[in-house]
Amino acid sequence: MAKNEVRFLNPPSVEVKKKKYCRFKKLGIKYIDYKDADFLLKFVNEQGKLLPRRLTGTSLKFQRKVSQAVKRARHIALMPYLADGLK
Amino acid sequence: MEKRYETVFILTPVLSDDQAKEAAKKFEKILTDLGAKINHRENWGLKKLAYPIQKKTTGFYHLVDFSGKGTEIAELELQFKRDERILRFLTIALEKHGATWADKRRGKQSEAKVAKTKKAEA
Numbered sequence: 001m002a003k004n005e006v007r008f009l010n011p012p013s014v015e016v017k018k019k020k021y022c023r024f025k026k027l028g029i030k031y032i033d034y035k036d037a038d039f040l041l042k043f044v045n046e047q048g049k050l051l052p053r054r055l056t057g058t059s060l061k062f063q064r065k066v067s068q069a070v071k072r073a074r075h076i077a078l079m080p081y082l083a084d085g086l087k
Numbered sequence: 088m089e090k091r092y093e094t095v096f097i098l099t100p101v102l103s104d105d106q107a108k109e110a111a112k113k114f115e116k117i118l119t120d121l122g123a124k125i126n127h128r129e130n131w132g133l134k135k136l137a138y139p140i141q142k143k144t145t146g147f148y149h150l151v152d153f154s155g156k157g158t159e160i161a162e163l164e165l166q167f168k169r170d171e172r173i174l175r176f177l178t179i180a181l182e183k184h185g186a187t188w189a190d191k192r193r194g195k196q197s198e199a200k201v202a203k204t205k206k207a208e209a
Binding site for chain 2: 030031033034035037072074075076077078079080081082083
């Protein structure tokens with residue numbers, strides 16, 4: 001056996017990271033409607049808090065719009081300010 | 088310059104359907120009297136609120152899409168505040184994409200309405 005050869009008992013699992021993308025840029029959505037609570041539900045966690053960009057992959061430009069829309073939806077009681085088990 | 092605005096308000100569920108419609112009309116009249124042009128109105132009916140407001144869990148939702156100079160909004164919101172029937176209101180300016188979206192949404196709804204009436208006829 002060659003000295004430098006490295007052998008693994010189990011083949012090392014190679015994780016292929018799926019690249020995140022901004023769904024608004026990809027789909028060409030330009031306006032985020034605050035009246036569409038079902039859609040905005042994708043950007044909050046089960047407590048009704050906004051999810052960070054690092055989880056959703058949204059670009060900064062659209063993250064600002066998402067947060068604006070969610071806040072408007074909360075104001076007119078289409079979405080809760082605080083919730084428990086929203087999903 | 089004229090701008091597009093959109094206002095959503097919630098009326099108390101204590102009112103009857105007719106009373107709610109009448110109240111909505113009152114606010115539309117305020118707008119038109121002040122020189123705004125109403126582009127579109129929507130009645131979402133009685134909806135459940137995501138959280139209680141003034142101990143009410145439901146409310147009548149109304150949406151009015153109008154164009155104006157922006158001076159009428161102060162008066163409209165003052166009237167909203169004075170009216171006990173209003174639980175909540177929100178007025179926003181529609182930017183370029185918002186306006187196109189609003190038109191599209193409106194188109195869809197009128198199409199749905201046409202389809203419905205056609206179905207009713209058939």
